[in-house]
Amino acid sequence: MNGQPAAEAVTVEELGLVYGAGATAVQALTGVALTVRRGEMLALMGPSGSGKTTLLMVMGCLLRPTAGRVRILGRDIGGLDQAAMAAMRLAHVGFVFQSYNLFPALTAVETIRLALELKGWSSATAGEEAVRLLAEVGLADKQHSIPAQLSGGQKQRVAIARALAGAPELILGDEPTAALDWQTGQGIILLLRGLARQDRCAVVVVTHDPRVAELADRIVTIDDGRICNPERMPHAAS
Ligand SMILES: Nc1ncnc2c1ncn2[C@@H]1O[C@H](COP(=O)(O)OP(=O)(O)OP(=O)(O)O)[C@@H](O)[C@H]1O
Ligand SMILES: [Mg+2]
Structure with missing residues (x-):
């Protein structure tokens, strides 16, 4: 650390989200404030x-x-239209899901290459970067395997390499370890934490497992759409 506060990847303030309208409306989030660096x-x-x-x-x-x-890298997304939101997402956010969401017919290297090509990389540079990213997540020897030939933990590593494609500043994982045994899941969380610690990105993982949560730098608990443990402000007290 160089003493400078780390750059915010995402900040939400006074956030509310209502699904639907009228009698069937669901208030899913209320007054949520959070910054992840x-x-x-x-x-x-x-x-x-x-x-x-x-x-x-x-x-x-x-x-x-x-x-x-909502601010991503300091930029308020409030005024953005759908296309600009999609561009923001493509450039700055990587997602990892519980169910991996891999295309069954694509090999690991094809999966990552496609993700990079969708971000505008040429196929030659995308191919090289895909190999590099797979090595980084510990899958150098599985480049040419399709999902059916991979274990759950290996599939999640492919998904993480795909999320890392193009070096997004924010990685979001929705229960990324829920389908894995504890040891495999721990490896996945430590991989993500290592990426964050290299200052490459901010990582947010949703989990029901307190052992997973304890590996994070910070735990935020949400109940009925509200944060129950208000965010500690690292710059306020020192
Ligand atoms: N598309 C939708 N339309 C209407 N209501 C929704 C929709 N998606 C979620 N909800 C409602 O919003 C609330 C929050 O749902 P959300 O999926 O964010 O919860 P969650 O904390 O992720 O739950 P889980 O741990 O089961 O995944 C719930 O009451 C849910 O029923
Ligand atoms: Mg959920």
Whole structure:
């Protein structure tokens, strides 16, 4: 650390999200305030239906909030249209899901190459970068395997390499270890934490597992759409 506060990857303020309207409206988030900086890993916990996935989707520019503000790298996304939100997402956010979401017919290297090509890389440079990213997540020897030939932990490493494609500043994981045994899941979380610690990105992982949450730098708990442990402000007290 150089003494400078780390750059914020994402900040939400007074965030509210209502699904639907009228009698069937669901208030999924209320007054949520949170900042996640590059270099840190945050664990998001809370009961089923408390709003964790919704918050992740708002932070990742997949859902527009119905109240409050979202800033990605200091830029308010409030005024952006759908296309600009998608561009923001493509450039700055990587997602990892519980169910991996890999194309069954693509090999690991093809998966990462495609992700890079969708971000505008030429196929030659994308191919080289894909190999590099797979080596970084410990899959150098599985480049040409399709998902059916990989274990759960290996599939999640492919998904992480895909999330890292193009070096996004924010990685969002929605229960990325829920389908894995504890030891494999721990490896996945330590991989993500290592990436954050290299100051490459901010990482937010949703988890129900307190052992996973304890590996994070910070734990935020959400209940019924509200944060229950207000964020500690690292710059306020020193
Ligand atoms: N598309 C939707 N339309 C209407 N309501 C929704 C929609 N998605 C989620 N909800 C509601 O919003 C609330 C928050 O849901 P969310 O999926 O964010 O919870 P979660 O904390 O991720 O739960 P889980 O731990 O089960 O994944 C819940 O009451 C849910 O029923
Ligand atoms: Mg969820």
